[in-house]
Amino acid sequence: MNILNLFRKFTMSPPNMEPGQFSMPLRAKMNQLNAEIEERVRRSNPAFYQSSSKGNAKTTGFSDLPVEIRKKIWLLTLPGPRVLHVVHHPKTIQTCRHAPSTQSLMPVVTPASYGLHHPAILQVNYESRSIALSKLTKxxxxxxxxxxxxxxxxxKDDDDDAVCLLAEMRKAGELKQFKNIAVDWKLWMWELSTRTMEFRVTFGGRFEGYEHPLKVLRHLPNIKKCSFVYTEHTLQSDVVQPYQAWYLGPLTDETTNFTVGKMVPQTNWDDSLEQTIGKIEDTIENRQAQAMTGRPGGDLKLELMAIHGRERGSVPGTGLKRPTQGWQMDWFG
Known part of the structure; x- marks a missing residue:
């Protein structure tokens, strides 16, 4: 077994975890790796460890590897593709609700979406941190x-404070550096709701800052892939799983909490999950040209995905689902 394969043995995640996500801190795994390297070298070349005439023993470990090999190994410890949940800072929700788009924002990332801990490679030593910071941006x-x-x-939840957050961060230039973005499918459909008189009477100008995701994408030329996330919205809180970040994958009954005719907002559908996926994908395909306006041809991919690695806790009482609001229209327009 060569050095890289040996490293993968100790650092790659078990099958039920995403590549690059660790079930234990990286420093402990590196200690195990050093011990294993030393033991394998000792077994393959016993004379290497024999004491010299002066009584000194010769040892080797991870730090003795060539710097090029160490760099490759460190890069293998970086997290795999993650989808990280951005929300308003709790202290700015009230002030941002009616604030102009020029206001300084205080978005935060929910700890559950990145596994509470920063990538372990940042904390091992100076070399690992330097390599990590060449790939990671705070x-x-x-x-x-x-x-x-x-x-x-x-x-999320009942207050809908995140409806305008995507547009607010776009206007503030907070999304210019990203090449990927993930958007709740309900944000796509919110446009239909704002057209109704009942909506305008109920909410007035509260959501005037909303922008359709396609409009947002026209102002973000660096975005190469936009994933629309389809799930059922509940009142359950997210459970933090240390070192386990959320990631995107295909839609399943489990990731969507799908039940025929029970999605929120409620409809009269009798579709299977596959039929529902087909309808949404047709809608995305039909409207993709709108997102391509002013962009180089073929440089933006739209896809329908679900979040994996997300665990939700239980809530007391009955009714885990978000109440249906009568002014919302059909999902497909």
């Missing part, structure tokens, strides 16, 4: 790999 107090990570915007 935004909203979280370290992002801008090549593969995606900020996720979700309409």
């Amino acid at each position: 935004i909203c107090d979280v370290y992002w790999n801008l090549e593969i990570d995606a900020p996720y915007f979700e309409i």
